[in-house]
Amino acid sequence: MNMIDKLKFDEKGLIPAIVVDGTTGQVLTLAYMNRESLEISMKEGRTCFYSRSRQALWRKGETSGAVQHIIDITADCDYDALVVRVNKDGPACHTGAESCFHNPLWAGDEAPGFSLDGLMEMLQGRKESPKEGSYTSYLFEKGLDKILKKVGEECTEVIIAGKAEDKAETVYEIADLAYHVMVLMLQLGISLEDVEGELAKRHVIDKKVKQEKMV
Numbered sequence: 001m002n003m004i005d006k007l008k009f010d011e012k013g014l015i016p017a018i019v020v021d022g023t024t025g026q027v028l029t030l031a032y033m034n035r036e037s038l039e040i041s042m043k044e045g046r047t048c049f050y051s052r053s054r055q056a057l058w059r060k061g062e063t064s065g066a067v068q069h070i071i072d073i074t075a076d077c078d079y080d081a082l083v084v085r086v087n088k089d090g091p092a093c094h095t096g097a098e099s100c101f102h103n104p105l106w107a108g109d110e111a112p113g114f115s116l117d118g119l120m121e122m123l124q125g126r127k128e129s130p131k132e133g134s135y136t137s138y139l140f141e142k143g144l145d146k147i148l149k150k151v152g153e154e155c156t157e158v159i160i161a162g163k164a165e166d167k168a169e170t171v172y173e174i175a176d177l178a179y180h181v182m183v184l185m186l187q188l189g190i191s192l193e194d195v196e197g198e199l200a201k202r203h204v205i206d207k208k209v210k211q212e213k214m215v
Contacts, residue, residue: 008080028092066090
Protein backbone atom coordinates (compact mmCIF):
# COMPACT_ATOMS: atom_id res chain seq x y z
CA MET A 1 0.00 0.00 0.00
CA ASN A 2 1.13 3.52 -0.84
CA MET A 3 1.69 5.21 2.54
CA ILE A 4 -0.07 8.34 1.28
CA ASP A 5 -3.25 6.27 0.97
CA LYS A 6 -3.23 5.81 4.75
CA LEU A 7 -3.37 9.55 5.40
CA LYS A 8 -6.64 11.13 6.51
CA PHE A 9 -7.11 14.38 4.61
CA ASP A 10 -9.92 16.61 5.86
CA GLU A 11 -13.15 17.40 4.02
CA LYS A 12 -11.25 19.96 1.91
CA GLY A 13 -8.58 17.45 1.00
CA LEU A 14 -5.96 19.02 3.30
CA ILE A 15 -3.67 17.78 6.05
CA PRO A 16 -1.71 20.01 8.48
CA ALA A 17 2.08 19.89 8.12
CA ILE A 18 4.25 21.04 11.01
CA VAL A 19 7.62 22.08 9.61
CA VAL A 20 10.57 21.60 11.96
CA ASP A 21 14.22 22.65 11.65
CA GLY A 22 16.19 19.43 11.27
CA THR A 23 19.20 20.86 13.07
CA THR A 24 17.71 22.71 16.04
CA GLY A 25 14.31 21.06 16.38
CA GLN A 26 12.66 24.49 16.31
CA VAL A 27 9.10 24.56 15.00
CA LEU A 28 9.24 26.75 11.90
CA THR A 29 5.70 26.94 10.62
CA LEU A 30 2.32 25.24 10.35
CA ALA A 31 1.16 24.85 6.76
CA TYR A 32 -1.21 22.62 4.84
CA MET A 33 -0.71 20.07 2.10
CA ASN A 34 -3.11 18.30 -0.21
CA ARG A 35 -2.24 15.04 -1.89
CA GLU A 36 -0.73 16.77 -4.92
CA SER A 37 1.52 19.11 -2.91
CA LEU A 38 2.66 16.21 -0.73
CA GLU A 39 3.55 14.14 -3.78
CA ILE A 40 5.43 17.12 -5.25
CA SER A 41 7.28 17.60 -1.96
CA MET A 42 8.33 13.96 -1.90
CA LYS A 43 9.34 13.98 -5.57
CA GLU A 44 11.32 17.23 -5.45
CA GLY A 45 12.69 16.93 -1.90
CA ARG A 46 11.56 20.44 -0.99
CA THR A 47 8.40 21.70 0.67
CA CYS A 48 5.38 22.41 -1.46
CA PHE A 49 2.20 23.48 0.30
CA TYR A 50 -1.39 24.31 -0.51
CA SER A 51 -2.38 27.91 0.18
CA ARG A 52 -5.87 28.07 1.64
CA SER A 53 -6.12 31.81 0.97
CA ARG A 54 -4.99 31.64 -2.65
CA GLN A 55 -6.50 28.20 -3.30
CA ALA A 56 -3.31 27.18 -5.06
CA LEU A 57 -0.08 25.22 -4.66
CA TRP A 58 3.05 27.09 -3.60
CA ARG A 59 6.62 25.97 -3.24
CA LYS A 60 8.35 27.48 -0.21
CA GLY A 61 11.12 29.80 -1.36
CA GLU A 62 10.04 30.10 -4.99
CA THR A 63 10.15 33.90 -4.70
CA SER A 64 12.15 34.50 -1.49
CA GLY A 65 14.85 31.90 -2.07
CA ALA A 66 14.24 30.49 1.43
CA VAL A 67 13.86 26.93 0.18
CA GLN A 68 13.21 24.14 2.68
CA HIS A 69 15.00 20.90 1.79
CA ILE A 70 13.17 17.91 3.24
CA ILE A 71 14.96 15.44 5.50
CA ASP A 72 11.93 13.28 6.19
CA ILE A 73 8.16 13.35 6.62
CA THR A 74 6.40 11.55 9.48
CA ALA A 75 2.69 11.03 10.09
CA ASP A 76 1.17 11.03 13.57
CA CYS A 77 -0.53 8.02 15.17
CA ASP A 78 -3.90 8.87 13.57
CA TYR A 79 -2.42 9.67 10.15
CA ASP A 80 -4.14 13.07 10.14
CA ALA A 81 -1.13 15.35 10.68
CA LEU A 82 2.46 15.49 9.40
CA VAL A 83 5.81 16.57 10.77
CA VAL A 84 8.22 17.67 8.05
CA ARG A 85 11.88 17.97 9.07
CA VAL A 86 13.88 20.30 6.85
CA ASN A 87 17.16 22.03 6.27
CA LYS A 88 16.33 25.61 5.36
CA ASP A 89 18.09 28.12 3.13
CA GLY A 90 16.57 31.13 4.89
CA PRO A 91 13.88 32.37 7.29
CA ALA A 92 10.68 30.36 7.47
CA CYS A 93 8.44 33.36 8.13
CA HIS A 94 7.43 35.96 5.53
CA THR A 95 8.31 38.63 8.13
CA GLY A 96 11.96 37.61 7.99
CA ALA A 97 11.87 35.79 11.33
CA GLU A 98 13.50 32.37 11.52
CA SER A 99 10.20 30.85 12.71
CA CYS A 100 6.60 31.88 12.24
CA PHE A 101 6.15 31.25 15.97
CA HIS A 102 7.71 34.39 17.48
CA ASN A 103 4.87 36.13 19.35
CA PRO A 104 5.06 35.22 23.07
CA LEU A 105 1.67 34.90 24.74
CA TRP A 106 2.42 33.42 28.15
CA ALA A 107 5.36 32.02 30.11
CA GLY A 108 5.24 29.85 33.21
CA ASP A 109 7.79 29.45 35.97
CA GLU A 110 9.37 26.39 34.40
CA ALA A 111 12.90 27.16 33.23
CA PRO A 112 13.55 26.40 29.55
CA GLY A 113 15.91 23.58 28.71
CA PHE A 114 19.46 24.48 27.80
CA SER A 115 20.41 24.80 24.14
CA LEU A 116 23.32 26.29 22.26
CA ASP A 117 20.87 28.48 20.37
CA GLY A 118 19.51 29.79 23.66
CA LEU A 119 23.01 30.50 24.92
CA MET A 120 23.93 32.31 21.72
CA GLU A 121 20.77 34.41 22.03
CA MET A 122 21.70 35.34 25.60
CA LEU A 123 25.27 36.22 24.62
CA GLN A 124 23.98 38.32 21.71
CA GLY A 125 21.77 40.17 24.19
CA ARG A 126 24.78 40.94 26.39
CA LYS A 127 26.60 42.26 23.32
CA GLU A 128 23.78 44.46 22.07
CA SER A 129 22.60 45.61 25.52
CA PRO A 130 25.57 45.49 27.93
CA LYS A 131 24.68 44.63 31.50
CA GLU A 132 26.66 46.03 34.41
CA GLY A 133 28.61 43.31 36.19
CA SER A 134 28.21 40.85 33.31
CA TYR A 135 31.42 39.02 32.40
CA THR A 136 30.13 38.54 28.86
CA SER A 137 29.48 42.26 28.43
CA TYR A 138 32.96 42.89 29.83
CA LEU A 139 34.54 40.68 27.16
CA PHE A 140 32.70 42.43 24.37
CA GLU A 141 33.65 45.80 25.83
CA LYS A 142 37.35 44.86 25.88
CA GLY A 143 37.19 43.64 22.31
CA LEU A 144 38.79 41.06 20.07
CA ASP A 145 42.26 40.91 21.62
CA LYS A 146 40.86 40.17 25.08
CA ILE A 147 38.49 37.54 23.71
CA LEU A 148 41.29 35.84 21.76
CA LYS A 149 43.51 35.86 24.85
CA LYS A 150 40.80 34.05 26.83
CA VAL A 151 40.26 31.52 24.04
CA GLY A 152 43.98 30.78 24.08
CA GLU A 153 44.03 30.39 27.86
CA GLU A 154 41.04 28.02 27.80
CA CYS A 155 42.65 25.93 25.04
CA THR A 156 45.66 25.46 27.29
CA GLU A 157 43.45 24.45 30.22
CA VAL A 158 41.74 21.83 28.05
CA ILE A 159 45.12 20.40 27.03
CA ILE A 160 46.33 20.22 30.63
CA ALA A 161 43.16 18.51 31.84
CA GLY A 162 43.14 16.12 28.89
CA LYS A 163 46.78 15.21 29.39
CA ALA A 164 46.02 14.38 33.03
CA GLU A 165 43.19 12.12 31.79
CA ASP A 166 40.85 13.87 34.22
CA LYS A 167 37.45 13.47 32.57
CA ALA A 168 35.47 15.75 34.90
CA GLU A 169 38.05 18.54 34.70
CA THR A 170 38.32 18.16 30.92
CA VAL A 171 34.54 18.49 30.56
CA TYR A 172 34.63 21.60 32.75
CA GLU A 173 37.42 23.19 30.70
CA ILE A 174 35.81 22.27 27.37
CA ALA A 175 32.65 24.05 28.53
CA ASP A 176 34.74 27.14 29.37
CA LEU A 177 36.40 26.96 25.96
CA ALA A 178 33.07 26.54 24.16
CA TYR A 179 31.65 29.59 25.92
CA HIS A 180 34.61 31.79 24.97
CA VAL A 181 34.60 30.48 21.39
CA MET A 182 30.93 31.42 21.12
CA VAL A 183 31.74 34.92 22.35
CA LEU A 184 34.43 35.07 19.64
CA MET A 185 31.93 33.89 17.05
CA LEU A 186 29.52 36.70 17.91
CA GLN A 187 32.35 39.22 17.90
CA LEU A 188 33.20 38.16 14.33
CA GLY A 189 29.61 37.73 13.15
CA ILE A 190 29.79 33.93 12.92
CA SER A 191 26.62 31.95 13.60
CA LEU A 192 26.10 28.40 14.80
CA GLU A 193 24.62 27.69 11.37
CA ASP A 194 27.93 28.75 9.76
CA VAL A 195 29.83 26.19 11.82
CA GLU A 196 27.17 23.51 11.37
CA GLY A 197 27.31 24.08 7.61
CA GLU A 198 31.09 23.64 7.59
CA LEU A 199 30.86 20.46 9.68
CA ALA A 200 28.13 19.12 7.38
CA LYS A 201 30.38 19.61 4.34
CA ARG A 202 33.18 17.75 6.09
CA HIS A 203 30.80 14.94 7.06
CA VAL A 204 29.89 14.45 3.39
CA ILE A 205 33.57 14.42 2.40
CA ASP A 206 34.43 11.95 5.17
CA LYS A 207 31.58 9.66 4.12
CA LYS A 208 32.74 9.79 0.51
CA VAL A 209 36.32 8.94 1.47
CA LYS A 210 35.12 5.94 3.49
CA GLN A 211 33.07 4.69 0.58
CA GLU A 212 36.03 5.04 -1.79
CA LYS A 213 38.24 3.05 0.59
CA MET A 214 35.65 0.26 0.71
CA VAL A 215 35.71 0.09 -3.09
